[in-house]
Amino acid sequence: MNNAAHFPLLSLILFTPLAGAILLLFVNKRSENAIRWIANIFAAAGFLASLPLWFWYDTKSPAWQFVEKLPWIPSIGAQYFLGVDGFSVLLILLTTMMGVIAVLSSWTAITTRVKEYYVFLLVLQTGMIGAFVSLDFLLFFLFWEVMLVPMYFLIGIWGSDRRLYSAIKFFLYTLAGSVVMLLGILAIYFSYHTMTGVWTFDVTEFQRFNLDRNLQWWVFLAFFLGFAIKVPMFPFHTWLPDAHTDAPTAGSVILAAVLLKMGTYGFIRFSLPILPDASREFVPMIAVLSIIGIVYGALVAMAQRDWKRLVAYSSVSHMALVMLGMFALNPAGLKGSIIQQLNHGISTGALFLIVGIVYERRHTRMISEYTGLSSVMPVYAAVFMFMMLSSIGLPGLNGFVGEFLILQGVFVVSKAWAAVAATGIVLGAAYMLWLYQRTMFGTVENPKNEKLPDLNLREVATFVPLMIMALWIGLYPKPFLDFLDTSVGAVVARVSPQYSGQAVTKQADCPENVAVNKFVLAGCETPAAAPAAPPPPGNVQPAPGSTPPPATPLKTTGGQ
């Protein structure tokens, strides 16, 4: 670990896909298999590069890790400032893993303009990772916008049916949100300058800065629009079914697994810690929208006749649960919310792959076109069954852990909200089982389906990692939860200090950790830099090391 102390790991992870994209530009566009190999190798390399994060990240330290800081546009105080906490580590790993799967799944699905396709896919990858590692708000915004362009082309060029309508709808919807979000960022930027005389986009500074309550309110709304569209929350969700339906399979997978997480990431990284007062005030609104989203998404999913559209609406329902858990603003809800973000990436990503498999064979997504597939494609049916169970939250698989933690967190805040949200598990089972029955059970009625080939080795390879992850998180979620202790603790300390004793690791441990971990930025010596550290004036928070007010036992992470 010490050997790698000054190694810019995050930059490596960030730019590996981009390097692949650049290399592809110099490859003859007719050597399609070479292009495919290069893209696959770079996606895999990106994943391998991100693996050290899992092993080297110090889950006990509350400080930002693997920090890189260079001046970028000094005149306005923008920096090339990268760093991660446990939350972003998990999302980065999800991104790089899904990247490999998405690239691998495209091998035979994409036959036109192959070179451009992979270039866009790899650039998209860099954009998404960039958003997760940036600790400079302007840099984040840059990556946020960078993602938009390749996705637009992926849908618009390699999509199906109404691809142009869907692509433009996606683009305009998101753009509208991000413009307003930029205004919010600038408001913080100027307000921070007024108060301190410093021009900076440093997110870690903003997270310790107490913005004027009134301004918080407006900025929250601005951020809300940007992030809620991405999530997407009811009623800003209507771009999603169109975009998903018309996107190529890999596009849908990335869209569901990672792009939607941009919204939830934004809320947890920016809205909650930078705008704690406003976040608390908006809890009822978000809770109500989320609860509507859970039920509404599930019911509308039930009415769909298009397989992909059904999965897309199920996404709306699942992401609404993620939002609800997040705005419980307590450790259980937030941890459940983040675990559920991973789960949604895994299971919904897999469900889109599953549709993609038959779409590639039959070029239709209509559920009624498929009956009795499990007789002709038994392995496929088994994989679908597994991922369906993961999606509907069967205990022992990943979905249940996230759902239960979320419900537990929400229950503390409001029993009624939790009870209504829990109806999602009934509806979820209803629409998924019905879909499964309509497509997999019965006898093959359409002669075109009689000779459908079952999964080949490459296709199986795209599912295996997802199935392993689903089992791992379902059976032994502890390592993942450990990753979240300090980052969730930091957010909770900002936004609802009354819970902070429940999630924050003992602060007394801090100094030793800093000593061994060279990645840590400043860490505990300058308590100001640690996100969980000393309370801004006006916030009630127990002093580091003192017993938290509620009689709950201190976190027992890693100890056992």
Place this chain on the structure above:
Amino acid sequence: MTTVLRLIPLFPFVGFLVNVFLGRRLSKRVSGGIACLAMLASFLVGAISTWTLVQRPSDARVVDDTVFLWIASGDFQIPLTFRLDPLAALMVLVVTGVGFLIHLYSVSYMHEETDGEYARYFSYLNLFASFMLVLVLGANFLVMFVGWEGVGLCSYLLIGFWFKKRSAADAGKKAFVVNRIGDFAFIVGMLLAFREFGTLDFREIAFEAARLSPEVTFGLISLMTLLFFIGATGKSAQIPLYVWLPDAMEGPTPVSALIHAATMVTAGVYMIGRNAALFSLAPITMDVVAVIGTATALMAGTIGLVQNDIKRVLAYSTVSQLGYMFLAMGVGAFAGGIFHLYTHAFFKALLFLGSGAVIHALHGEQDIRNMGGLRRDLPITYWTFVIGALAIAGVPGLSGFFSKDEILYRTFAGGHTLLWTVGAITSLLTATYMFRLVFLTFHGERPESAGSTAHHGGSDHGHGGGHGPAHLHDAPPTMAVPLVLLAIGSVVAGYVGVPHALGGANRIEGFLEPSFHPVAVHAPAEAGVGGGHGETAAHGEESPDADAHGGASVELTLMGVSSLIALTGIGLASVFFLRRRELAQATAARLPAVYRTLLNKYYVDEVYDATVVHPIQRTSERVLWKTVDAGMIDGIVNGAGAFVRGSAALLRLSQTGSVRVYAASIFIGVLLVVGYYLVR
């Protein structure tokens, strides 16, 4: 000892893995053999564990096996712990023992399936057993819930085993979704329990709950236990969520025997037994449990009286008997309820397997109107089936008599005269419909037309051959052995619980009792925990000595009454369905409305469809999707787009290119601005 427990669910799970990954390449003999061996191994470990448990003093019969810390987040710490205590031990023996016999029976019953399907069947069956054992051995609600949902999944997979058949796939889905409604309540119950007690461990909850004062706990624990009970009504097929069980008969018959008679459907009863201490603190819930149980018993009994599908009659009988068990739980006779669960596992599994043998012999025929006279061709099946029917009817000397009598006596002794009356009536119905089944199936003559309709009927079993009725084969050895063993069990299983009134020791009650009062074991000092135990006593927990005097004569009288009832029921059946069948038809013709209502199961499915299923589907499709989503929200979005385009088109009109127009507009603009400043 402690790490042995995990082996019990592990063996069948390994069997599942082998069959699921290698099954297609294995011969039937191997895949069936592996599945049976896994169950046998599990049974042996269970038996040994139980044996060592019994060696301990009765107040120390608890063994924990913690595998690892499953979910840990803040103070939410859920270990994966298995726990063996007398209650769990009894269940483990039932699940693995009866389960093994049913696995064995399946080896022949399913032999017509292809190798791959055969392996798939046994992999599901093993997976089911594994989850069921997790459910039974789980030491906290969340681990139990893993098993709880897991068995639901396997039930779904096995009901829909013949997924090419629409009705089978429908039935599987219905079972899962209806169960999920119950699970929803169960989850909310768990959330509430964790919020209040800070733990989900059964013993700790019992301990914590007993410490709270009754005023604090009254509403809270009532709500919590009611939520759990709603979960139980789903899994154990009680009103209002019983509707899935009769449809579940679409699955292979051994599955009905294992899952929908002997084991899974009793999970709700077991769950209440597991939390007896908690439920005892909630008299309201106890009353609800007793009333729902009794009502279900009666309702299902009446429906069972007129059904014509041999398996459906048994299914309604199961629903009805489960109602009995809930009645027992509700009146606080926890040991009685579990006792009935245990005896029921034998005779109901026997009856289902017997019906399977009949269906097997008749190549898929399930309609009893097309049966008759089978006792000559199927002697083993006939005699074992009759033993099962006698046991369930409550004829003295067989297992069902002891357990049913225990429940009725406890109900009566607890002062629930009305419930006792309904229970007694149900008992009459039970004897009648069971022997209706016996007489119509095995006695009389088979109708002429039956041979030809056989293949169209049930198609439970895909025999293709054109055997005539003359070549009926009785159960082959691997099917006969389980039938005989279960028949023996149906006779003798009751003798572990011979009541004191008959000079017995009621060993099973003494054995199980510590499981219902875990607090006392944990902390003997807290023996008189006040409200909790007083409540329990009120529900009929008299100590053996206390009721030896006054109780014995009452108990003996009641025994006489229920024996009489059983014999009357059998007599009625013999009149209506053996000697004078025209009387049955005449009665049905005289009460057409009643008959039709019963035949159509009180139209409950239709009512649910009309009030719940269809409105949800219509609202989703027409209102939410077409109107709100596509109409309103997207209308606004597309409207915004159209507005921009429209206003752009409008503005474009001003770009005329004519210099004079531009000059004029500049002039007017200047005038307006200057005018504004002047006027101001």
